[in-house]
Amino acid sequence: MIDNRDRWRLPALLAALMLVIVACAPAPAEVSPPADETAAATDGPGPTEAADAGEVVMISSQLNPTEEQETMRNEILADFNGTVDYIGAESGPFNDQIRAQEQAGEGEISLIGGLDGEFSAFAAEGFLTDLSDVAEDLADLNISEDYLELGRLGTDQQLYIPWMQATYIMVARNEALEYLPDGADVNDLTWDQLTEWGANIQAETGERRLGFPAGEDGLWHRWFQGFGYPAFTGGVNTTFASDAAVEMWDWLTETWQYVNPQSTTYGFMQEPLQSGEVWVAWDHVARLIGALEADPEAFTAFPVPSGPEGKAFMPVIAGLAIPTTAANPEGAKALIRYLLQPETQATTLQAVSFFPVIGTDLPADLSPGLQAEADAVAAQLAADDALPALLPVGLGDQGGAYNQVFRDAFQQIVMDGQAAAGVLDSLLPDLQAVFDASGAACWFPDPESEGPCQAG
Amino acid sequence: MTARLGWAPYALLLPSLAFLVVFFATPMVQAFALAFEGPTGGFGLTHVERMLRDASFRSALLTTLALVVLVIPIQFALAMAMALVINARLKGEGLWLYVYALPLGISELAAGIVWVSIFTQSGWLNSILMGLGITDRQIVWQSAETPWLLIGAVVIAEAWRATSIIMIILVAGLQSIPREFLEAADVYGATTWQKIRRVVLPMLRPSLQVALILRTILAFQVFATVVAIAGTGLDVLAEEAQRWATDIDNDNVAAAYAGLILLLSMVGTVLFLVLLPTREEHQA
Secondary structure: OHHHHHHHHHHHHHHHHHHHHHHHOOOOOOOOOHHHHHHHHHOOOOOOOOOOOOEEEEEEOOOOOHHHHHHHHHHHOOOOOOEEEEEEOOHHHHHHHHHHHHHHOOOOEEEEEEEHHHHHHHHHOOOEOOOHHHHHHOHHHOOOHHHHHHHOOOOOOOOOEEEEEEOEEEEEEHHHHHHOOOOOOHHHOEHHHHHHHHHHHHHHHOOOOEEOOOOOOOOHHHHHHHHHHHHHHOOOOOOOOOHHHHHHHHHHHHHHOOEOHHHHHOOOOHHHHHHOOOOEEEEEHHHOHHHHHHOHHHEEEEOOOEEOOEEEEOOEEEEEEOEOOOOOHHHHHHHHHHHHOHHHHHHHHHHHOOEOOOOOOOOOOOOHHHHHHHHHHHHHHHOOOEEEOOOOOOOHHHHHHHHHHHHHHHHHHHHOOOOHHHHHHHHHHHHHHHHHHHOOOOOOOOOOOOOOOOOO | OHHHHOOHHHHHHHHHHHHHHHHHHHHHHHHHHHHOEOEOEOEOOHHHHHHHOOOOHHHHHHHHHHHHHHHHHHHHHHHHHHHHHHHOOOOOHHHHHHHHHHHHHOOHHHHHHHHHHHHOOOOHHHHHHHHOOOOOOOOOOOOOOOHHHHHHHHHHHHHHHHHHHHHHHHHHHHHOOOHHHHHHHHHOOOOHHHHHHHHHHHHHHHHHHHHHHHHHHHHHOOOHHHHHHHHHHOOOHHHHHHHHHHHOOOHHHHHHHHHHHHHHHHHHHHHHHHHOOOHHHHHO
């Protein structure tokens, strides 16, 4: 019983903290262009260090799309007192470059930006230095103790410093709202009601206008890992081929007839939402903000729907770590301090829609688009049946193979029309191979495991 | 004469040989070693087997072959027509050459993105069709549920993008045909079609062979156009190799895919060498 409550403790706290931070964000006093606000946020003395930090090479699996990389270089890092060579990387090259540097015993990379699950693999191999001193320096920023606890990765060392957070929500064009099923509340939908909604839109307009980012660059695999599976089965890995999972796949297959068939080309849902090809979409907040910022009046942001097991969603926590072989560890520490300053965190929110991890008040008002997202995130977290599902933990270089299992299942079941039960059984060995190769234990909401997670 | 040259020709060959060994042969051998590496080192077929039971393997192979079969004849017919137009020395000959060669200067991915803006649901093609009253609703061209429409879109984009390279080779070949041959044909009263069939095409055989081999190898490597236009809706071999190397982070299976592409390219090359022997090979 106690174990079971412990199991809930971390995700519940994560969710609570996100709620507090989002709720604390001040409401916009007046509508003003985001560019001005960004400028306002970086005005004044600025969070620069006293001494020049020199050149810092930073590699990150987050802020990797080209536009986000450019924003990182030109806006977020602009006021840093030093030179940052920022490299955004896909998970494969990201892992390779960091491992190559560790194996060589020296290299250029001084700062790593990544997800909790990515760091746990590096930490297990002894790649990361203790940042307890940096955490102490930053004590007055009130970074949540729970996030810092995550950053210790079960050790007594601060192996990474929390950096920024995000999640996934839904956005609809306002003209879609009139087709909502009778009695449905857009802020408290079920996945079945979404299907009905899509069916209504198709019946009335003749077009399939639900949308998912199932293209090459889309984050579609996260829908299965953090939304579909937990909401329908209450787990992910231990329920991969369960009867409840088959129901989830049957739901998706049925719903797909109301999903725009061009979804297999979509990377960021903000574009098809803006063009009107798609009226109702699910995606990462950073990949929806373009539509909400361009025309806040035309769109409604709302929480993800619930399944039989609850309103499952995936909070994303990114952190910063310094490898043991860093060329410029002092410069990297200065860069961490810079990225955690309230001004920089506000710029990060305005520029790339990743929310702050610090507890201090934000200096800038939120633009209407961001405010809409913040409200949707808050409503999602506050839902009675909220079920936060963690990103994969401890998969290391198996992360891509893990995602592929879900994408393969989608390809075979929904696109090729094969029976879900047979496909899921045939993919179980691939899923198990990921856990055996990485040694990763199950993560929430699956029950904890002794040793590698057992797919089921 | 040859005796006096001594070692000089070999010395001159060395730099290019070294280049080929370092940048082509070595990575190729390494790739094969990766593909056939056993689970605990040594030789093994586990990675090749993994490739064969990859969910996308069959569709990637079939789509790639379909693209090769569809794109190459279209490109050759177009390139031949374009080359003959240029060789006819019409007014503004230079202009035609520049217009036809324009796609050569555009990167594969950029071309793909341009074609996406044409084919996407709210793109140029649907706007034009609706403007002309041909259709009253936006047609979804890029849907995985209508694979032949999707392949058709890729074929059009590929034909536009990569026909000019063949045209350049054919123009060079055409210009090396001595005028006397065509004049002699005129003297005997040959029609234009007879001249093309009996004089031009046989004399063009070496150029055609080179262009076919080059284009086939490139067609097996087709990548960026497909990714841009079809996303995950259409699989091709090069895309699978990239996916296994970058997204899945498994270099062994990626190497197996790369090896398969190499194998197919070699089979294609040998096929054209056998089916389209040039005069020297005939004599040999």
